[in-house]
Every structure is written in structure tokens, then in C-alpha cells.
Amino acid sequence: MTENTFLPLSFPAVGRKKITAAFDGGRITSDGGVMLLAAAERRLRLADRLAAAIHDPRHPQRVTHAMVDILRARIFAIACGYEDANDLNRLRTDPAFKLACGRLPDSGIDLCSQPTCSRLENLPDLRTVIRLGWVLVDLWLSSYAAAPASVTLDIDDTVDVVHGHQQLSLFNAHYDERCFLPMHIYDAATGRPVAMILRPGKTPTGKEIRGHLRRLVRRIRARWPTTRILIRGDSHYGRAQVMAWCENNAIDYLFGLPGNKVLQRLVDESADDIRTRRALERKSVLRGREPLQAKSRKAERRTCARIEATAMGLDIRFVVTNLDKGSAEHIYDVIYCARGQAENLIKMHKSQLASDRTSSCRSPIANQVRLVLHTAAYWLMLTLREAVPTTHQLRNAEFATLRLRLLKLGARVIETVSRIRLAFAAACPEVSLFRAIASNLLPAGP
Numbered sequence: 229m230t231e232n233t234f235l236p237l238s239f240p241a242v243g244r245k246k247i248t249a250a251f252d253g254g255r256i257t258s259d260g261g262v263m264l265l266a267a268a269e270r271r272l273r274l275a276d277r278l279a280a281a282i283h284d285p286r287h288p289q290r291v292t293h294a295m296v297d298i299l300r301a302r303i304f305a306i307a308c309g310y311e312d313a314n315d316l317n318r319l320r321t322d323p324a325f326k327l328a329c330g331r332l333p334d335s336g337i338d339l340c341s342q343p344t345c346s347r348l349e350n351l352p353d354l355r356t357v358i359r360l361g362w363v364l365v366d367l368w369l370s371s372y373a374a375a376p377a378s379v380t381l382d383i384d385d386t387v388d389v390v391h392g393h394q395q396l397s398l399f400n401a402h403y404d405e406r407c408f409l410p411m412h413i414y415d416a417a418t419g420r421p422v423a424m425i426l427r428p429g430k431t432p433t434g435k436e437i438r439g440h441l442r443r444l445v446r447r448i449r450a451r452w453p454t455t456r457i458l459i460r461g462d463s464h465y466g467r468a469q470v471m472a473w474c475e476n477n478a479i480d481y482l483f484g485l486p487g488n489k490v491l492q493r494l495v496d497e498s499a500d501d502i503r504t505r506r507a508l509e510r511k512s513v514l515r516g517r518e519p520l521q522a523k524s525r526k527a528e529r530r531t532c533a534r535i536e537a538t539a540m541g542l543d544i545r546f547v548v549t550n551l552d553k554g555s556a557e558h559i560y561d562v563i564y565c566a567r568g569q570a571e572n573l574i575k576m577h578k579s580q581l582a583s584d585r586t587s588s589c590r591s592p593i594a595n596q597v598r599l600v601l602h603t604a605a606y607w608l609m610l611t612l613r614e615a616v617p618t619t620h621q622l623r624n625a626e627f628a629t630l631r632l633r634l635l636k637l638g639a640r641v642i643e644t645v646s647r648i649r650l651a652f653a654a655a656c657p658e659v660s661l662f663r664a665i666a667s668n669l670l671p672a673g674p
Contacts, residue, residue: 253640255333257324259308260639260652261662266304266328267669268611272367274604275299281359282352293340298348299601300329301339306605308635311582313345323641327648334643349601350594357593360600361423362447367607368415368422369451378456379448380416382570383441383465385409385432388584396592398429405429408586410599411440412577414570416460420610421577424603426586426596434467441470445479456480458551460567466548475528475550482564485531485546492544495533499542506537519556532556580627581605615668620661633658634665 239247269275279296304325305315319325320341323333331337352360388408390397399406407429413422423444427436445457458480459465466483474481485491519532528550536543547564554563577583583602586595609627612634616623622630637658640651656662 255323255641255643257322257639257641258637259322259635260324260637260650261635262304262308262324262328263650264612264615264634264662264665264669265307265608266300267666268608268615269300269303270671271669272607272611274367274607275303277363277367278360278600278604281363282348282356285351292337293344295348297329297331298340298344299604301325302345302348302601303604303608304328306581306602307608307631309631311585311602313349314342316340316345317342323643324639324650327641327650332643333641333648349589349597350591352593352597354593357596357600360597361425364421364600364603364607365423365444365447368420369448371418371420375452375455376417378458379452380458380460381422381444382414382416382567382573383411383437383459383461384567384570384574385411385427385464386574386578387429388426388578388586390586392590394586394590394592394595396426396428396595400429403429408595412570412574413444414573416566416569419569419573421573421603421606424577424583424599426592426599431464434469437465437467438469438473441479442473442477445477458482460564460570462567471529471548471550480549480551482547482549482551482559482567484564485548487544487546491531491533491546495535495544498533499535499537499544502535503537503542528552530559532559534560576627577602577606580631581609611669612665615665616661617664617668620664622661634662637662 237249239249241247275296278299279294282295284291284295301316301320302313305311305319310316310319316339320339326333326336326339329339331339386409387400387403387405388410389403389405390407394408397406397408400409408426409429409431411423411425411427411432413424414420415422423440425440441459448455448457459470459474460482461484463484463486466485471481471483473479519530529548530551531546531548533556534545534547545560547560549559549563551559551563581602583599583606585602586598589595589598606627609630613623613625613627613630616625622633625633637656638653642649642651652659652662
């Protein structure tokens with residue numbers, strides 16, 4: 229095999245001494261912090277759970293890379309910022325990645341390459357993909373030591389632009405792109421992902437939303453029969469079929485509500501009053517909350533309006549809920565507006581873990597597998613952040629910051645006959661934090 233030989237790099241001299249550089253330092257990794265991810269994965273047993281849901285048709289005696297090893301390598305790479313499968317063509321020899329996947333850095337065989345990962349992503353059928361989705365739901369359920377008294381589930385969709393003619397992708401006029409609109413569901417209290425569902429690039433119908441929620445709630449109720457569930461979403465999810473199903477199954481809901489002539493007529497008087505007072509008092513903005521009860525609405529449904537007057541005009545938003553307590557201000561300002569945190573979680577999922585890289589696979593099943601893998605990387609990063617001491621400034625940091633400060637650490641990996649040693653830089657600024665996280669992620673047993 230022919231190997232390319234590059235000339236050394238040259239830099240400006242310092243102190244009259246010539247500076248050269250070359251990539252010949254030996255067994256050095258630029259992702260030494262992947263060992264923290266390995267500790268987090270070992271705690272969750274994430275790769276083992278996902279591998280158990282996939283039937284491996286290969287002959288056991290001819291397998292070089294076990295299913296669990298392929299999943300670990302792919303998930304670790306995504307968490308470290310290598311979102312494409314072909315990145316593993318270079319990372320498969322990285323000593324830290326090999327060590328994180330349970331292989332010796334020098335004497336162990338290399339990790340899997342891109343073709344092996346691609347075959348894995350295209351292997352599952354529809355039933356297998358459904359099982360993988362339930363693995364993530366069960367992981368969320370198991371993250372609680374005991375059944376909580378109540379949970380709030382934020383549900384939203386996000387644009388996933390594609391390039392090509394992937395199945396299920398549609399042209400969406402609102403985004404002016406051909407795209408998917410995957411559905412994201414998060415636990416509002418902890419920020420943990422509950423379910424990620426790839427779906428066509430169009431607004432979900434009430435029947436579709438009801439089907440997804442029915443299956444999810446059935447799974448939750450099987451483990452937590454007495455837990456009170458609140459579903460929270462924007463106006464895409466405030467559909468008559470969804471609200472009726474929630475009411476029939478003792479599920480609380482709070483949805484945005486599209487405006488109509490009836491609702492507009494009910495707030496006309498209040499809107500005029502707020503607009504006039506803002507002009508008279510010369511305020512830049514004046515807001516008001518108005519409880520409503522339209523005649524067409526069932527008695528158990530409460531509708532609230534948020535009226536905002538600015539120099540640009542009026543902005544009126546409506547929400548609908550079956551919660552029987554709380555003022556209009558509390559319903560909108562405290563409960564509904566907290567839904568905005570889910571949008572931040574989706575942004576991290578997309579921009580910092582590249583969960584929208586679904587353009588290279590034509591099959592929607594393969595793209596759903598990718599979404600599962602990126603969500604698994606989300607779990608690892610979230611577990612890593614939860615291991616940060618509560619008083620540290622990185623306790624609530626975004627994943628990109630954690631990656632930069634804790635994962636992208638240069639280290640020399642030294643394998644001897646009896647041990648393996650990772651030599652990190654002596655001037656590493658996060659020495660104390662790295663030690664604390666590694667200690668917190670150690671197994672509790674002997």
C-alpha cells in the first residue's frame with residue numbers, strides 16, 4: 229500500500245531558532261476526553277441496549293466488529309463532533325477511540341470503517357427501528373429512581389433540510405426547502421430526550437399526533453400508572469382530535485391555538501384598551517392576558533389570550549388547556565412560555581450533534597436509525613454534563629462548550645506489557661474538573 233510522505237511545515241522563527249512541524253508524533257490523540265464518554269456509556273449501557281434490539285444476520289465466526297462495537301464507535305464519534313460515518317475511516321486507528329471501545333490502542337485491531345457503519349444503518353427493518361425507539365423511551369423511564377408525581381412532555385417539530393430525493397421528504401413552502409419535519413419530545417424538567425420520530429416535511433395532522441401520543445403514553449403508563457402527564461406544544465399540536473383524546477385518557481394538555489374570527493371578536497375590546505393605553509402612556513410595549521370561554525369550546529377547556537401592543541401594532545396569541553387551576557397570566561407566562569426551552573434543546577440536538585445529517589441515505593428507515601444514533605450521543609453528552617459538580621460554571625454549559633473544554637484534549641497513549649497510560653498535557657486548564665467528572669462516573673460497585 230502506498231503511503232504519502234509530506235514535507236515538514238515551517239513557521240516563523242522565534243528567538244533565532246527555526247520552527248518546523250510534522251504529523252509524526254506517534255500515538256497521540258486529539259480526543260482524549262472520549263474516555264469520559266466511555267464511562268458515561270458504561271453507566272447507561274446504551275450501546276448494549278441498542279445492540280440487543282438489532283438482529284445480527286452475520287455468521288458469528290466471521291464477525292470482526294460486533295454490533296455493540298460498531299454502535300459505540302459511531303456514537304462516540306458523533307459526540308466528539310465527527311457526525312459523518314466516513315470520519316471513522318480516519319478515527320478507526322485513533323488510540324483513544326480504540327481504548328474507549330474496549331480495544332488495546334497498539335496491539336488491538338482497528339475499529340470499523342465507514343462501509344461497516346453504513347451497512348449497520350441500512351440493516352434494520354421497520355420493526356427493528358420501532359424497538360430502537362422504545363430503547364430510548366425506556367432509557368428515559370429508567371433515569372428516574374422512582375415514578376415521579378408528574379411529568380411535562382414538550383413536543384415540537386423542526387426542519388431537517390435534505391439534498392436529493394429521500395423518501396418521505398417533501399417541499400415545504402414555509403421553509404422554502406425540501407425537508408423532513410422530525411418530531412422531538414423532551415422531558416421539560418430534566419431536558420432528557422424521550423422520543424425522536426422522523427416524519428414527512430409537512431405539518432402533522434391530528435390523527436398522526438394522536439397516534440404517536442397514544443403509543444408513548446401507553447408505554448409510560450405501563451411503568452408509571454399514577455404519574456400525571458402534561459403534554460405541551462405549539463399550535464401545530466392544538467388539534468381537536470388530540471385534545472379530545474387527552475381528555476378521554478386523563479392527560480393534561482396546553483397547546484397554542486390558531487386564531488379565528490370567534491376568538492378575535494372576544495378579545496377586540498381588551499385589545500383596543502391595551503392599544504390605547506400604550507399610546508397614551510407612550511410605552512414601547514404593553515402586554516395583557518385575557519381568559520376566554522368561546523361558546524364552541526367544551527366547558528372543560530380554557531382558552532387564554534396574550535395581547536401585546538407595540539409601535540408596530542398588535543400581536544395576539546391564544547392557548548388552550550384543560551388545566552382547571554391557575555390564572556390566565558400563570559397559564560401563559562409561567563407554564564406555556566417555559567416551552568421555549570424545548571426549542572433550545574432541539575437547537576443543541578441539531579447544531580451541536582448534527583442530528584439533521586440525513587441526506588446521504590435514501591431510505592427513511594436508515595435515516596431514523598441515524599436519528600436514534602444522534603439521540604444516543606445526546607444522552608452521553610447529557611450524562612457527562614450531569615456529572616459536572618453543581619457549583620461549577622459548566623454545569624449548565626452547552627454541548628459544544630463541553631466538547632471543547634473536556635473532550636478535545638490532546639493526550640499521548642502509551643501501551644506497555646502490563647498497563648495503558650494516557651499522558652494529558654500538564655497545562656490542561658480543566659484538570660480538576662476532569663478528575664471530578666471521572667470520579668463521578670466511576671461504577672458504584674467494587
